[in-house]
Amino acid sequence: MSVALYIAVMAGVTYLIRMIPFTLFRKKIRSPFFRSFLHYIPYAVLSAMTVPAIFYSTGSIPTAVAGTAAAVVLAYLGKPLIVVALAASAVALLTGFIL
DSSP: OOHHHHHHHHHHHHHHHHHHHHHHOOSOOOOHHHHHHHHHHHHHHHHHHHHHHHHHHSSOHHHHHHHHHHHHHHHHTTOOHHHHHHHHHHHHHHHHHHO
């Protein structure tokens, strides 16, 4: 199959995913439960995509845990994203050298 066909299918699926809610929900959603449920979906999807990638990216669970712990602490302290990412990578690398 050609790459153009793959791109066309991907574009169609992406379009449908974005347009189906507009066609199904024409009125404003008034249910507080359903609105709060929809509010947290992006965070849940992002977590479901990134957490497994974090723990399988280094090939070693202890290095991934050390890097994640460093990232969580620095993010909690309000450090910029680049600092968090570089420090987490450095901690994972150093942990890999030690273990």
